[in-house]
Amino acid sequence: MIFELIKKRRSVFPVQYNDKPVQRETIEQLLEAANWAPNHKRTEPWRFKVLMGESKAKLGDFLSSKYQEVDSKPKQIKIRKLQENPRKAGAVIVICMQRDPKESLPEWEELAATAMAVQNMWLCCTELNLGCYWSSPGLIKYMDEFMELNKGERCLGLFYLGYYDEEPAIGEREPISNKVHWLD
Known part of the structure; x- marks a missing residue:
């Protein structure tokens, strides 16, 4: 049932x-x-670039190098993590949003639509027992230096994919009643 799948994500x-x-x-x-x-308005703003094989290693090299270039006090542990995470993944999907050239709707709606596209992938990963993670490091603003982006397209993050052995921890949420105000 979809409700259980959502809770398991x-x-x-x-x-x-x-x-x-x-x-x-x-x-x-x-x-x-x-x-x-x-x-909204069928703009279908989501764009994806799938990195497999050697392109994952190139992404890791780019991210760790760019981090060292832009951070005045780079930390060795972060350098290593940026370099290794793409290599450990079965694939990395670069999440992008293509802004409607006519700007016929607010940008937030296209961001929300792209996030919903990612949520669809995330729920499918859960169904397939495939691990995933949406990373949005500050370095994504430099992704146009790593790969070609179209005019009006921007990177919103990296979606790491990989199979896993240990079951993820059970999630917790505060009751929805703490977050809802009913008006009559």
């Missing part, structure tokens, strides 16, 4: 991934689910 981080490869067909399924996200 978790971030599973690259350090938790095993070496089992993620098949291209599986990633295509995830992307197809993303493509059915709701969006």
Whole structure:
């Protein structure tokens, strides 16, 4: 049931991934689910760039190098994490949003639609027992130096994918009643 799937959804981080490869067909399924996200005025703003093989290592090298370039006091542990996380992943999907050139709707609506596309992928990953994690480091503002982005397209994060062995922790939430005000 969808309610149980939503409650089971978790971030599973690259350090938790095993070496089992993620098949291209599986990633295509995830992307197809993303493509059915709701969006206003049918702008379909989500764009994805899938990194597999050597391109993951190149991403790690870019992120760690860029971090050392822009941070006045880079930390060795972060340098290593930026370099290793893409390598540990079965795939990395670069999450981008293509702004409607006519700006026929507020930008936040296109950001929300892209986030819903990612949520669709995330729920499918949960169903498939595939770990995933949406990373949004400050370094994403430099992604146009790593890969070509179209005019009006911007990177919103990195979606790491990988199979895992240990079950993720059970999530907790405060009751919804603490967050809702009913008006009659």
